[in-house]
Amino acid sequence: MVEKLDKEAIRDILASRFKTDKCTKLSLIPQPCCFKDIDKATKRIVEAIKLQTPIGIVGDYDVDGVISSVILTDFFDALNAAYVLKIPNRFNDGYGLNPNIVKEIGTSLIITVDNGINAHEAADFCKANSIDLIITDHHTPAPTLPNAYAIINPKQESCDFPHSEICGAQVAWYLVASLKKEMNVDYDLAKSLDLLAVAIVADMMELLDINRTMVIGGISSLNSSMRPAFESIKLYFKKDQFESDDISFLIAPLINSSGRMDDAHLSYDFLKSQSLDEAMCLLEPIVSLNNQRKEEEQRLFDASLEKVEPEDNIVVVWGKSWHEGVIGIVASRLARRFNKPSIVFSIENGYAKGSARGVGEIDMLSLLVKNKKFLLGFGGHKGAAGMQIESRKLTAFKSALNIACKDIPSELTMDNEVLGEVDPEIIDFELLKILECFEPYGQKNPRPAFLIKSAEVKIDKLIGREKTHLKLILQTKTKTLESLFFNFDTKVKKGDIIDIIFTVQKNAYRGLVTPQLLIKQVLSYKQK
CATH class of the missing domain: 3.90.1640.30 (inorganic pyrophosphatase (n-terminal core))
Structure with a gap:
Protein backbone atom coordinates (compact mmCIF):
# COMPACT_ATOMS: atom_id res chain seq x y z
CA MET A 1 0.00 0.00 0.00
CA VAL A 2 1.44 3.37 -1.04
CA GLU A 3 1.60 5.81 1.86
CA LYS A 4 -0.26 9.14 1.63
CA LEU A 5 2.10 12.06 2.04
CA ASP A 6 1.89 15.65 3.18
CA LYS A 7 4.26 18.46 2.13
CA GLU A 8 6.60 18.02 5.08
CA ALA A 9 7.01 14.31 4.35
CA ILE A 10 7.76 15.10 0.71
CA ARG A 11 10.41 17.61 1.77
CA ASP A 12 12.03 15.08 4.15
CA ILE A 13 12.11 12.29 1.56
CA LEU A 14 13.73 14.49 -1.07
CA ALA A 15 16.28 15.91 1.38
CA SER A 16 17.32 12.39 2.37
CA ARG A 17 18.60 11.75 -1.15
CA PHE A 18 21.57 14.05 -0.46
CA LYS A 19 22.40 13.12 3.12
CA THR A 20 25.76 11.54 2.17
CA ASP A 21 26.86 14.31 -0.22
CA LYS A 22 30.27 15.76 0.63
CA CYS A 23 30.75 18.35 -2.13
CA THR A 24 27.86 20.61 -1.22
CA LYS A 25 29.58 23.75 -2.54
CA LEU A 26 32.15 24.42 -5.24
CA SER A 27 34.88 25.23 -2.73
CA LEU A 28 34.73 21.62 -1.51
CA ILE A 29 35.34 19.81 -4.81
CA PRO A 30 38.50 17.65 -4.99
CA MET A 226 27.88 36.14 -21.97
CA ARG A 227 28.48 33.17 -24.26
CA PRO A 228 26.79 34.17 -27.54
CA ALA A 229 25.55 30.62 -28.20
CA PHE A 230 23.39 30.54 -25.08
CA GLU A 231 22.25 34.13 -25.64
CA SER A 232 21.09 33.14 -29.14
CA ILE A 233 19.07 30.19 -27.79
CA LYS A 234 17.36 32.51 -25.32
CA LEU A 235 16.55 34.97 -28.07
CA TYR A 236 15.42 32.39 -30.64
CA PHE A 237 13.18 30.49 -28.22
CA LYS A 238 12.01 33.59 -26.30
CA LYS A 239 13.42 32.47 -22.94
CA ASP A 240 13.84 34.99 -20.15
CA GLN A 241 16.04 32.54 -18.27
CA PHE A 242 17.05 28.89 -18.35
CA GLU A 243 15.79 26.32 -15.88
CA SER A 244 17.22 22.84 -15.32
CA ASP A 245 14.67 21.17 -17.61
CA ASP A 246 15.73 23.49 -20.44
CA ILE A 247 19.07 21.68 -20.51
CA SER A 248 17.42 18.29 -20.98
CA PHE A 249 14.67 19.31 -23.39
CA LEU A 250 16.08 22.25 -25.32
CA ILE A 251 19.82 22.96 -25.09
CA ALA A 252 21.17 19.40 -25.11
CA PRO A 253 18.99 18.16 -28.00
CA LEU A 254 20.07 21.16 -30.09
CA ILE A 255 23.78 20.59 -29.48
CA ASN A 256 23.36 16.85 -30.04
CA SER A 257 21.47 17.21 -33.30
CA SER A 258 24.41 18.10 -35.54
CA GLY A 259 26.39 15.04 -34.46
CA ARG A 260 23.34 12.83 -34.81
CA MET A 261 22.25 14.06 -38.22
CA ASP A 262 25.31 15.60 -39.91
CA ASP A 263 28.61 16.69 -38.30
CA ALA A 264 29.28 17.72 -34.69
CA HIS A 265 31.73 20.44 -35.76
CA LEU A 266 28.68 22.61 -36.43
CA SER A 267 27.73 22.52 -32.75
CA TYR A 268 31.35 23.04 -31.75
CA ASP A 269 31.55 26.16 -33.93
CA PHE A 270 28.22 27.32 -32.49
CA LEU A 271 29.45 27.07 -28.90
CA LYS A 272 32.69 28.86 -29.89
CA SER A 273 30.82 31.76 -31.52
CA GLN A 274 32.35 35.14 -30.77
CA SER A 275 29.28 37.27 -31.49
CA LEU A 276 25.51 37.02 -31.26
CA ASP A 277 25.18 37.45 -35.03
CA GLU A 278 27.56 34.54 -35.65
CA ALA A 279 25.70 32.38 -33.13
CA MET A 280 22.30 33.16 -34.65
CA CYS A 281 23.58 32.23 -38.12
CA LEU A 282 24.84 28.87 -36.84
CA LEU A 283 21.74 28.22 -34.72
CA GLU A 284 19.43 28.23 -37.74
CA PRO A 285 20.85 25.05 -39.36
CA ILE A 286 21.10 23.41 -35.92
CA VAL A 287 17.39 24.01 -35.31
CA SER A 288 16.67 22.58 -38.76
CA LEU A 289 18.74 19.47 -38.01
CA ASN A 290 16.98 19.06 -34.67
CA ASN A 291 13.60 19.18 -36.42
CA GLN A 292 14.82 16.53 -38.86
CA ARG A 293 15.96 14.49 -35.88
CA LYS A 294 12.52 14.67 -34.30
CA GLU A 295 10.84 13.47 -37.50
CA GLU A 296 13.29 10.60 -38.00
CA GLU A 297 13.05 9.66 -34.33
CA GLN A 298 9.24 9.41 -34.50
CA ARG A 299 9.42 7.34 -37.67
CA LEU A 300 11.85 4.85 -36.15
CA PHE A 301 9.97 4.77 -32.85
CA ASP A 302 6.76 3.83 -34.66
CA ALA A 303 8.63 1.18 -36.66
CA SER A 304 10.20 -0.18 -33.47
CA LEU A 305 6.85 -0.52 -31.72
CA GLU A 306 5.72 -2.94 -34.42
CA LYS A 307 8.71 -5.19 -33.65
CA VAL A 308 8.46 -5.22 -29.84
CA GLU A 309 7.47 -8.52 -28.26
CA PRO A 310 5.70 -7.49 -25.03
CA GLU A 311 6.40 -10.76 -23.22
CA ASP A 312 10.18 -10.37 -23.57
CA ASN A 313 12.26 -9.35 -20.55
CA ILE A 314 14.24 -6.85 -22.61
CA VAL A 315 13.32 -4.87 -25.71
CA VAL A 316 15.64 -5.70 -28.63
CA VAL A 317 14.63 -4.50 -32.10
CA TRP A 318 16.41 -3.84 -35.38
CA GLY A 319 15.87 -2.64 -38.89
CA LYS A 320 17.78 -2.18 -42.12
CA SER A 321 19.45 1.22 -42.59
CA TRP A 322 17.78 2.75 -39.56
CA HIS A 323 19.32 6.14 -38.89
CA GLU A 324 22.30 5.62 -36.56
CA GLY A 325 21.97 9.12 -35.17
CA VAL A 326 18.60 8.50 -33.51
CA ILE A 327 18.63 4.86 -32.44
CA GLY A 328 19.87 5.89 -28.98
CA ILE A 329 16.93 8.25 -28.47
CA VAL A 330 14.52 5.58 -29.70
CA ALA A 331 16.05 3.10 -27.24
CA SER A 332 15.44 5.64 -24.45
CA ARG A 333 11.81 6.06 -25.46
CA LEU A 334 11.27 2.30 -25.63
CA ALA A 335 12.83 1.87 -22.19
CA ARG A 336 10.45 4.46 -20.74
CA ARG A 337 7.45 3.10 -22.62
CA PHE A 338 7.89 -0.54 -21.59
CA ASN A 339 9.84 0.02 -18.37
CA LYS A 340 12.46 -2.45 -19.60
CA PRO A 341 16.07 -2.18 -20.78
CA SER A 342 16.05 -1.58 -24.53
CA ILE A 343 18.44 -1.96 -27.45
CA VAL A 344 17.90 -0.67 -30.98
CA PHE A 345 20.08 -1.80 -33.91
CA SER A 346 20.64 -0.42 -37.40
CA ILE A 347 21.72 -3.05 -39.96
CA GLU A 348 24.02 -2.20 -42.86
CA ASN A 349 25.98 -4.60 -45.09
CA GLY A 350 25.78 -7.58 -42.74
CA TYR A 351 26.69 -5.64 -39.59
CA ALA A 352 24.53 -3.99 -36.95
CA LYS A 353 25.30 -1.00 -34.75
CA GLY A 354 23.27 -0.86 -31.57
CA SER A 355 22.44 1.60 -28.84
CA ALA A 356 21.26 0.44 -25.40
CA ARG A 357 19.45 2.23 -22.59
CA GLY A 358 18.80 0.85 -19.12
CA VAL A 359 16.14 1.38 -16.50
CA GLY A 360 16.48 1.59 -12.74
CA GLU A 361 19.58 -0.07 -11.34
CA ILE A 362 20.20 -2.36 -14.32
CA ASP A 363 23.83 -2.15 -15.45
CA MET A 364 23.74 -2.29 -19.25
CA LEU A 365 27.51 -2.43 -19.58
CA SER A 366 27.71 -5.47 -17.28
CA LEU A 367 24.94 -7.10 -19.29
CA LEU A 368 27.00 -6.68 -22.46
CA VAL A 369 30.16 -7.96 -20.77
CA LYS A 370 28.33 -11.17 -19.84
CA ASN A 371 27.27 -11.62 -23.47
CA LYS A 372 30.37 -10.27 -25.21
CA LYS A 373 30.89 -13.52 -27.13
CA PHE A 374 28.24 -12.29 -29.59
CA LEU A 375 29.73 -8.84 -30.10
CA LEU A 376 32.45 -7.36 -32.26
CA GLY A 377 32.90 -4.46 -29.84
CA PHE A 378 31.08 -2.46 -27.18
CA GLY A 379 31.47 0.29 -24.60
CA GLY A 380 29.60 2.85 -22.55
CA HIS A 381 28.11 3.40 -19.10
CA LYS A 382 25.86 1.62 -16.65
CA GLY A 383 22.78 3.33 -18.09
CA ALA A 384 23.76 3.61 -21.77
CA ALA A 385 26.00 1.62 -24.09
CA GLY A 386 26.85 1.08 -27.73
CA MET A 387 27.84 -2.08 -29.56
CA GLN A 388 28.51 -3.70 -32.93
CA ILE A 389 27.52 -7.21 -33.98
CA GLU A 390 27.22 -9.32 -37.11
CA SER A 391 23.58 -9.12 -38.11
CA ARG A 392 23.29 -12.91 -38.41
CA LYS A 393 23.89 -13.17 -34.65
CA LEU A 394 21.13 -10.76 -33.61
CA THR A 395 18.48 -13.39 -32.93
CA ALA A 396 20.80 -15.48 -30.75
CA PHE A 397 21.98 -12.34 -28.95
CA LYS A 398 18.39 -11.33 -28.24
CA SER A 399 17.59 -14.78 -26.84
CA ALA A 400 20.65 -14.71 -24.58
CA LEU A 401 19.71 -11.27 -23.26
CA ASN A 402 16.17 -12.42 -22.53
CA ILE A 403 17.53 -15.22 -20.39
CA ALA A 404 19.96 -12.86 -18.64
CA CYS A 405 17.12 -10.43 -17.85
CA LYS A 406 14.52 -12.97 -16.70
CA ASP A 407 14.86 -12.00 -13.02
CA ILE A 408 14.29 -8.29 -13.55
CA PRO A 409 11.28 -7.26 -11.43
CA SER A 410 8.27 -5.67 -13.10
CA GLU A 411 7.59 -1.97 -12.49
CA LEU A 412 11.31 -1.64 -11.89
CA THR A 413 11.72 2.12 -12.05
CA MET A 414 8.30 3.30 -11.03
CA ASP A 415 8.68 2.19 -7.41
CA ASN A 416 11.86 4.23 -7.08
CA GLU A 417 10.27 7.42 -8.38
CA VAL A 418 6.80 7.33 -6.78
CA LEU A 419 7.03 8.97 -3.37
CA GLY A 420 3.48 8.07 -2.38
CA GLU A 421 -0.18 8.91 -2.62
CA VAL A 422 -1.15 12.53 -2.03
CA ASP A 423 -4.33 14.45 -1.35
CA PRO A 424 -5.08 16.62 -4.40
CA GLU A 425 -5.47 19.75 -2.24
CA ILE A 426 -1.71 19.84 -1.48
CA ILE A 427 -0.93 20.41 -5.17
CA ASP A 428 -0.40 24.15 -5.12
CA PHE A 429 2.20 26.89 -5.50
CA GLU A 430 3.81 25.97 -2.16
CA LEU A 431 4.38 22.40 -3.37
CA LEU A 432 5.98 23.79 -6.53
CA LYS A 433 8.42 25.79 -4.41
CA ILE A 434 9.28 22.69 -2.33
CA LEU A 435 9.99 20.67 -5.47
CA GLU A 436 12.13 23.47 -6.94
CA CYS A 437 14.39 23.36 -3.88
CA PHE A 438 15.61 19.90 -4.85
CA GLU A 439 16.30 20.55 -8.53
CA PRO A 440 18.02 19.64 -10.77
CA TYR A 441 16.29 16.30 -11.24
CA GLY A 442 17.80 13.44 -13.20
CA GLN A 443 19.81 10.29 -12.58
CA LYS A 444 19.79 9.23 -8.88
CA ASN A 445 17.56 12.23 -8.17
CA PRO A 446 14.49 11.46 -10.26
CA ARG A 447 11.72 13.99 -10.43
CA PRO A 448 9.31 12.84 -7.73
CA ALA A 449 6.11 11.18 -8.88
CA PHE A 450 2.90 10.90 -6.93
CA LEU A 451 -0.31 8.90 -6.94
CA ILE A 452 -3.86 10.22 -7.00
CA LYS A 453 -6.85 7.90 -6.97
CA SER A 454 -10.40 8.28 -8.26
CA ALA A 455 -10.05 11.48 -10.27
CA GLU A 456 -12.86 12.16 -12.74
CA VAL A 457 -12.05 13.26 -16.30
CA LYS A 458 -14.12 16.38 -16.93
CA ILE A 459 -12.49 17.37 -20.24
CA ASP A 460 -10.32 15.36 -22.66
CA LYS A 461 -8.62 16.92 -25.66
CA LEU A 462 -6.10 15.57 -28.15
CA ILE A 463 -3.25 18.01 -28.77
CA GLY A 464 -0.04 18.20 -30.79
CA ARG A 465 0.56 18.14 -34.53
CA GLU A 466 0.14 14.37 -34.68
CA LYS A 467 -2.51 14.33 -31.92
CA THR A 468 -0.30 12.03 -29.85
CA HIS A 469 -0.72 13.98 -26.62
CA LEU A 470 -3.71 14.30 -24.32
CA LYS A 471 -4.83 17.27 -22.23
CA LEU A 472 -7.14 16.39 -19.36
CA ILE A 473 -9.03 18.45 -16.81
CA LEU A 474 -9.47 16.28 -13.72
CA GLN A 475 -11.90 16.75 -10.87
CA THR A 476 -11.56 15.29 -7.38
CA LYS A 477 -13.74 15.96 -4.36
CA THR A 478 -11.77 19.07 -3.44
CA LYS A 479 -9.73 20.14 -6.46
CA THR A 480 -9.74 20.76 -10.21
CA LEU A 481 -6.43 19.81 -11.84
CA GLU A 482 -5.00 20.49 -15.29
CA SER A 483 -2.90 17.64 -16.67
CA LEU A 484 -0.98 16.58 -19.78
CA PHE A 485 -0.29 13.03 -20.96
CA PHE A 486 2.48 13.12 -23.58
CA ASN A 487 2.66 10.19 -26.04
CA PHE A 488 -0.25 8.63 -24.17
CA ASP A 489 -0.61 4.86 -24.25
CA THR A 490 -3.98 4.71 -22.48
CA LYS A 491 -6.87 6.66 -24.04
CA VAL A 492 -9.19 7.97 -21.37
CA LYS A 493 -12.25 10.09 -22.01
CA LYS A 494 -14.70 12.40 -20.34
CA GLY A 495 -16.52 10.68 -17.48
CA ASP A 496 -13.79 8.10 -16.75
CA ILE A 497 -12.62 7.67 -13.16
CA ILE A 498 -8.85 7.20 -13.16
CA ASP A 499 -5.93 6.44 -10.84
CA ILE A 500 -2.77 8.14 -12.09
CA ILE A 501 0.94 8.42 -11.42
CA PHE A 502 2.19 11.89 -12.25
CA THR A 503 4.84 14.53 -11.71
CA VAL A 504 4.19 18.21 -11.06
CA GLN A 505 5.55 21.02 -13.18
CA LYS A 506 5.21 24.79 -13.28
CA ASN A 507 2.82 26.21 -15.85
CA ALA A 508 3.41 29.93 -16.45
CA TYR A 509 0.84 31.81 -18.52
CA ARG A 510 0.61 35.60 -18.71
CA GLY A 511 2.51 35.98 -15.48
CA LEU A 512 0.35 33.50 -13.58
CA VAL A 513 2.18 30.42 -12.25
CA THR A 514 0.10 27.34 -11.50
CA PRO A 515 0.90 23.65 -10.96
CA GLN A 516 0.29 21.28 -13.83
CA LEU A 517 0.31 17.48 -13.72
CA LEU A 518 2.37 15.45 -16.19
CA ILE A 519 0.82 11.99 -16.27
CA LYS A 520 3.33 9.16 -16.42
CA GLN A 521 0.92 6.26 -16.18
CA VAL A 522 -2.80 5.58 -15.91
CA LEU A 523 -3.01 2.72 -13.42
CA SER A 524 -6.73 2.08 -13.80
CA TYR A 525 -9.80 3.67 -15.29
CA LYS A 526 -13.51 2.99 -15.35
CA GLN A 527 -16.62 4.70 -16.59
CA LYS A 528 -18.47 6.70 -13.95
Missing part, protein backbone atom coordinates in the same frame (compact mmCIF):
# COMPACT_ATOMS: atom_id res chain seq x y z
CA GLN A 31 41.77 18.93 -6.40
CA PRO A 32 43.10 17.87 -9.84
CA CYS A 33 46.07 16.06 -8.26
CA CYS A 34 43.68 13.29 -7.14
CA PHE A 35 43.64 11.94 -10.70
CA LYS A 36 46.13 9.27 -11.61
CA ASP A 37 48.53 10.38 -14.39
CA ILE A 38 47.31 13.99 -14.43
CA ASP A 39 50.70 15.39 -13.37
CA LYS A 40 52.49 13.41 -16.05
CA ALA A 41 49.98 14.50 -18.69
CA THR A 42 50.15 18.13 -17.56
CA LYS A 43 53.95 18.32 -17.82
CA ARG A 44 53.91 16.84 -21.33
CA ILE A 45 51.24 19.27 -22.54
CA VAL A 46 53.02 22.26 -20.97
CA GLU A 47 56.22 21.21 -22.75
CA ALA A 48 54.38 21.20 -26.09
CA ILE A 49 52.80 24.61 -25.40
CA LYS A 50 56.15 26.17 -24.50
CA LEU A 51 57.81 24.69 -27.59
CA GLN A 52 54.83 25.85 -29.69
CA THR A 53 54.40 22.40 -31.21
CA PRO A 54 50.84 21.60 -32.39
CA ILE A 55 48.73 19.42 -30.10
CA GLY A 56 46.13 17.05 -31.51
CA ILE A 57 42.73 16.89 -29.82
CA VAL A 58 40.18 14.17 -30.54
CA GLY A 59 36.66 14.73 -29.24
CA ASP A 60 33.35 12.94 -29.61
CA TYR A 61 30.17 13.80 -31.49
CA ASP A 62 27.76 13.89 -28.54
CA VAL A 63 27.12 16.84 -26.19
CA ASP A 64 29.73 15.70 -23.67
CA GLY A 65 32.37 15.23 -26.35
CA VAL A 66 31.68 18.54 -28.07
CA ILE A 67 31.71 20.46 -24.79
CA SER A 68 34.89 18.67 -23.68
CA SER A 69 36.50 19.90 -26.90
CA VAL A 70 35.29 23.46 -26.29
CA ILE A 71 36.59 23.52 -22.70
CA LEU A 72 40.07 22.38 -23.72
CA THR A 73 40.36 24.56 -26.82
CA ASP A 74 39.07 27.65 -24.96
CA PHE A 75 42.04 27.29 -22.65
CA PHE A 76 44.47 26.72 -25.52
CA ASP A 77 43.05 29.76 -27.33
CA ALA A 78 43.66 31.89 -24.23
CA LEU A 79 47.33 30.84 -24.35
CA ASN A 80 47.63 31.08 -28.16
CA ALA A 81 48.65 27.42 -28.13
CA ALA A 82 48.70 25.59 -31.47
CA TYR A 83 46.29 22.68 -31.83
CA VAL A 84 44.51 20.52 -34.39
CA LEU A 85 40.96 19.47 -33.45
CA LYS A 86 39.20 16.40 -34.79
CA ILE A 87 35.66 15.53 -33.79
CA PRO A 88 34.95 12.23 -35.57
CA ASN A 89 31.96 12.11 -37.87
CA ARG A 90 29.51 9.45 -36.73
CA PHE A 91 28.88 8.22 -40.26
CA ASN A 92 32.34 8.48 -41.85
CA ASP A 93 34.76 7.98 -38.95
CA GLY A 94 32.77 6.02 -36.38
CA TYR A 95 33.26 6.41 -32.65
CA GLY A 96 36.49 7.41 -31.00
CA LEU A 97 40.17 7.38 -31.83
CA ASN A 98 41.53 5.06 -34.53
CA PRO A 99 44.79 4.85 -36.54
CA ASN A 100 43.31 6.73 -39.50
CA ILE A 101 42.46 9.70 -37.30
CA VAL A 102 45.95 9.61 -35.80
CA LYS A 103 47.41 9.81 -39.32
CA GLU A 104 45.01 12.61 -40.28
CA ILE A 105 45.94 14.76 -37.28
CA GLY A 106 49.68 14.37 -37.82
CA THR A 107 50.89 15.68 -34.44
CA SER A 108 53.43 14.20 -32.03
CA LEU A 109 51.07 14.68 -29.08
CA ILE A 110 47.38 13.73 -29.05
CA ILE A 111 44.83 14.31 -26.29
CA THR A 112 41.47 12.55 -26.36
CA VAL A 113 38.47 14.01 -24.57
CA ASP A 114 35.42 11.89 -23.70
CA ASN A 115 36.82 8.87 -25.55
CA GLY A 116 39.89 6.66 -25.91
CA ILE A 117 39.73 4.34 -22.91
CA ASN A 118 39.23 1.35 -25.20
CA ALA A 119 41.28 2.62 -28.18
CA HIS A 120 43.91 -0.15 -27.99
CA GLU A 121 44.69 -0.25 -31.73
CA ALA A 122 45.16 3.51 -31.94
CA ALA A 123 47.33 3.53 -28.80
CA ASP A 124 49.57 0.83 -30.24
CA PHE A 125 49.81 2.78 -33.50
CA CYS A 126 50.80 5.92 -31.57
CA LYS A 127 53.42 4.00 -29.63
CA ALA A 128 54.91 2.50 -32.79
CA ASN A 129 55.14 5.95 -34.37
CA SER A 130 56.58 7.83 -31.37
CA ILE A 131 53.36 9.76 -30.76
CA ASP A 132 52.51 10.55 -27.13
CA LEU A 133 48.85 9.74 -26.49
CA ILE A 134 47.08 11.23 -23.48
CA ILE A 135 43.65 9.72 -22.90
CA THR A 136 41.07 11.66 -20.90
CA ASP A 137 37.84 9.75 -20.56
CA HIS A 138 35.17 8.68 -18.10
CA HIS A 139 33.85 5.52 -19.70
CA THR A 140 34.39 2.16 -18.02
CA PRO A 141 37.77 0.68 -18.98
CA ALA A 142 38.38 -2.92 -19.97
CA PRO A 143 40.62 -5.05 -17.72
CA THR A 144 43.58 -4.14 -19.95
CA LEU A 145 44.18 -0.44 -20.57
CA PRO A 146 45.49 1.02 -23.85
CA ASN A 147 49.27 1.46 -24.04
CA ALA A 148 49.09 5.26 -23.78
CA TYR A 149 51.55 7.87 -22.48
CA ALA A 150 49.04 8.88 -19.77
CA ILE A 151 45.44 8.01 -18.90
CA ILE A 152 43.19 10.32 -16.90
CA ASN A 153 40.01 8.44 -16.02
CA PRO A 154 38.38 8.28 -12.56
CA LYS A 155 37.23 4.71 -13.21
CA GLN A 156 40.70 3.24 -13.67
CA GLU A 157 42.37 1.32 -10.86
CA SER A 158 44.67 3.23 -8.48
CA CYS A 159 42.97 6.54 -9.25
CA ASP A 160 42.34 8.45 -6.03
CA PHE A 161 39.71 10.82 -7.40
CA PRO A 162 36.75 10.19 -5.07
CA HIS A 163 33.95 10.58 -7.64
CA SER A 164 33.95 8.03 -10.46
CA GLU A 165 30.57 9.00 -11.95
CA ILE A 166 31.57 12.22 -13.69
CA CYS A 167 31.38 13.08 -17.37
CA GLY A 168 34.11 13.60 -19.96
CA ALA A 169 33.78 17.38 -19.85
CA GLN A 170 34.51 17.36 -16.12
CA VAL A 171 37.67 15.32 -16.71
CA ALA A 172 38.74 17.77 -19.42
CA TRP A 173 37.99 20.70 -17.08
CA TYR A 174 40.15 19.16 -14.37
CA LEU A 175 42.98 18.80 -16.88
CA VAL A 176 42.63 22.51 -17.67
CA ALA A 177 42.72 23.24 -13.92
CA SER A 178 45.95 21.28 -13.62
CA LEU A 179 47.47 23.07 -16.63
CA LYS A 180 46.49 26.45 -15.20
CA LYS A 181 48.21 25.66 -11.92
CA GLU A 182 51.36 24.28 -13.57
CA MET A 183 51.71 27.28 -15.87
CA ASN A 184 50.65 29.81 -13.21
CA VAL A 185 48.39 31.66 -15.65
CA ASP A 186 45.39 33.86 -14.99
CA TYR A 187 42.41 31.89 -16.31
CA ASP A 188 38.87 31.84 -14.93
CA LEU A 189 37.87 28.17 -14.56
CA ALA A 190 34.39 29.21 -13.39
CA LYS A 191 33.52 30.54 -16.85
CA SER A 192 33.16 26.92 -18.02
CA LEU A 193 30.49 26.09 -15.43
CA ASP A 194 27.70 26.87 -17.91
CA LEU A 195 29.15 24.29 -20.31
CA LEU A 196 29.73 21.75 -17.55
CA ALA A 197 26.10 21.93 -16.41
CA VAL A 198 24.93 21.10 -19.94
CA ALA A 199 27.40 18.22 -20.34
CA ILE A 200 26.63 16.64 -16.95
CA VAL A 201 22.88 16.66 -17.53
CA ALA A 202 23.09 15.65 -21.19
CA ASP A 203 25.34 12.68 -20.45
CA MET A 204 22.92 11.48 -17.78
CA MET A 205 25.37 11.61 -14.90
CA GLU A 206 24.18 11.02 -11.34
CA LEU A 207 22.88 14.33 -10.01
CA LEU A 208 24.31 13.91 -6.54
CA ASP A 209 27.32 15.31 -4.73
CA ILE A 210 29.90 16.97 -7.01
CA ASN A 211 27.66 16.71 -10.08
CA ARG A 212 24.69 18.29 -8.34
CA THR A 213 26.84 21.13 -7.02
CA MET A 214 28.39 21.80 -10.43
CA VAL A 215 25.01 21.76 -12.18
CA ILE A 216 23.43 24.13 -9.66
CA GLY A 217 26.37 26.50 -10.07
CA GLY A 218 26.31 25.95 -13.82
CA ILE A 219 22.64 26.86 -14.24
CA SER A 220 23.28 30.11 -12.42
CA SER A 221 26.28 30.69 -14.69
CA LEU A 222 24.17 29.77 -17.73
CA ASN A 223 21.72 32.55 -16.94
CA SER A 224 24.44 35.15 -16.47
CA SER A 225 26.63 33.80 -19.28
